[in-house]
Amino acid sequence: MNPSVSIFSIALIAFLCLHHRVHGSSHFEGFDAEDDDVFDDSTELHHSLRPPLVTQSESTTLDLEPPSESDYTPTSKSDPPSQTASKKPSSISFDFWDEDEFEGLPEDDKTTDSPVISENTSPADPQTPDPESASDALDSAIPKKKPSYTVEIVCVSILIAYAINYFTGKRENENLALTWASKFGLKDTIFEKNFSLLGVGEGEDSPLLLKEATNVFKFYASGRRYCHGLLATMELKSRHDLISRLFNSVVPCKDEISFEVYMNDDAMDHIVFAMARKKAAKTMLKELRDLQRFGGLVPVPFGRKWVSEELAVISESKEVAGDMITEVVLDQVFGDKSFEKFGKNFLSLHFSDQHPGKHRKMLLFKFALPDAKHMDDMVRLVALIPYYIDLVGRYRLSSQARNKTEGARQKAAHEAYKELENVRQEALLRKKAERKKILEEAEAKLSAEALRKKEAKERARQMKKSMPKVKMSRGH
Amino acid sequence: MSHSHGNASSANDPRQPSMAKPYTPRPVAPEDLPVDYSGFIAVILGVTGVMFRYKICSWLAIIFCAQSLANMRNLENDLKQISMAMMFAIMGLVTNYLGPNRPATKK
Numbered sequence: 001m002n003p004s005v006s007i008f009s010i011a012l013i014a015f016l017c018l019h020h021r022v023h024g025s026s027h028f029e030g031f032d033a034e035d036d037d038v039f040d041d042s043t044e045l046h047h048s049l050r051p052p053l054v055t056q057s058e059s060t061t062l063d064l065e066p067p068s069e070s071d072y073t074p075t076s077k078s079d080p081p082s083q084t085a086s087k088k089p090s091s092i093s094f095d096f097w098d099e100d101e102f103e104g105l106p107e108d109d110k111t112t113d114s115p116v117i118s119e120n121t122s123p124a125d126p127q128t129p130d131p132e133s134a135s136d137a138l139d140s141a142i143p144k145k146k147p148s149y150t151v152e153i154v155c156v157s158i159l160i161a162y163a164i165n166y167f168t169g170k171r172e173n174e175n176l177a178l179t180w181a182s183k184f185g186l187k188d189t190i191f192e193k194n195f196s197l198l199g200v201g202e203g204e205d206s207p208l209l210l211k212e213a214t215n216v217f218k219f220y221a222s223g224r225r226y227c228h229g230l231l232a233t234m235e236l237k238s239r240h241d242l243i244s245r246l247f248n249s250v251v252p253c254k255d256e257i258s259f260e261v262y263m264n265d266d267a268m269d270h271i272v273f274a275m276a277r278k279k280a281a282k283t284m285l286k287e288l289r290d291l292q293r294f295g296g297l298v299p300v301p302f303g304r305k306w307v308s309e310e311l312a313v314i315s316e317s318k319e320v321a322g323d324m325i326t327e328v329v330l331d332q333v334f335g336d337k338s339f340e341k342f343g344k345n346f347l348s349l350h351f352s353d354q355h356p357g358k359h360r361k362m363l364l365f366k367f368a369l370p371d372a373k374h375m376d377d378m379v380r381l382v383a384l385i386p387y388y389i390d391l392v393g394r395y396r397l398s399s400q401a402r403n404k405t406e407g408a409r410q411k412a413a414h415e416a417y418k419e420l421e422n423v424r425q426e427a428l429l430r431k432k433a434e435r436k437k438i439l440e441e442a443e444a445k446l447s448a449e450a451l452r453k454k455e456a457k458e459r460a461r462q463m464k465k466s467m468p469k470v471k472m473s474r475g476h
Numbered sequence: 477m478s479h480s481h482g483n484a485s486s487a488n489d490p491r492q493p494s495m496a497k498p499y500t501p502r503p504v505a506p507e508d509l510p511v512d513y514s515g516f517i518a519v520i521l522g523v524t525g526v527m528f529r530y531k532i533c534s535w536l537a538i539i540f541c542a543q544s545l546a547n548m549r550n551l552e553n554d555l556k557q558i559s560m561a562m563m564f565a566i567m568g569l570v571t572n573y574l575g576p577n578r579p580a581t582k583k
Binding site for chain 1: 494498547
């Protein structure tokens, strides 16, 4: 980890600079404060004899800092710098005082002897009320008060837990993804039977999965009729991330897998079709543009077996909806009975020839991933994919419906074109306005210049005019 | 799986090796990546920790740094922010624990 080392060193250097500066500045601050203190003390002394005691207690209890740093300055010449006076503020401050005026104080006998002795005694000095403030000055080796450690202990333990969780969660996610891949991507499995190329690399034994992030895995397959590729994206829970894990324990989320099947352009007719649970279907209808534009909720038809009551179907026309929901699908997954059993991992499916983006003709499937032990639960769901590829690839609309959809698409294309045109025109207008503005500004500048010149000329002429007159008047 | 091969025409192999195209990862624009909130929070906490000398802020900044590091997707892009946050956090801690106790904190 080279970068981290360099970062640390930079931080260290920065700290050293800061430290020196702060330390130096504190000298001067303290010095000034001390001067004031001494001055105050002496003035008080003039009033009476007793005050020394009062000032003593004041200086030690109310504010420890100013005396401490102030003491540092007078003694610094004699003492080596390692002997930091800030350790024992109160005692040394007595030391400083007694030289001036307070020789008679009976309590200070011990402390006034010498600075060295005073330093030894001062830790037990009863007059220092707050040991923490006195001790945490320069070296962290001095043990602090107990409560100040709680933050550190908590934070370090969180960090350790985070690190442990990172590795275990990462492995958990990888295991889940690998279980899925071995269930559906190895020999004699659904994808192997349907696609000639599996995996994200080239060649025979290319890796099946591509790890895009710690919790995102991709699986690619290609080489099948009607479509030129299938991309599965597994978005697993952020198990590696302790914070999101805690968050997810409050707001639960699921492992999801979404399949994008890129259909060949000639293999997909005008189909806009989606199915999801009722609530999700409503949001899909609101948020997805192609559904919003072409689709509508399809009511349950009479006299026909239909999907489970939990599901809602969105489609461009009843015809498409009826043809997409076949007997087989109802029997396998979406019928009332089978959906109860196999549908719990179903989230949504969405077929459209009007997807925004590069691939316009796409089939989207979204399922929830069961945990590694229950991977069999989604076999039927995954089997829907090749089934629907074939169904959609073979499907042709009746001419009547086709006319309708054709019209709708032309209209949409026209609108899109218009919108594009509008945007372009707006951009053009804006450009024009900008150019005009620039020209005007330049003109204004020019005209101002011209005006000034003109004025100057005028003035000169006036001057000329007036000059001879004056002269003349003088001449007379 | 039997249901997907209902009629005779689909019973034969659907695979077409000649049509196979290798995977080409879609280029993702950096602005399309999910926003790195934890890195952002870490920077803010780190700066607060240094400025006001709150050690809890610096510690939290380090925790969020770890989160950001764990969720990192784009190496070059995110490393800048993370390293900045990390620097602030460490600086805050160092000044907090090794720095002198300033009178300003008392008043």
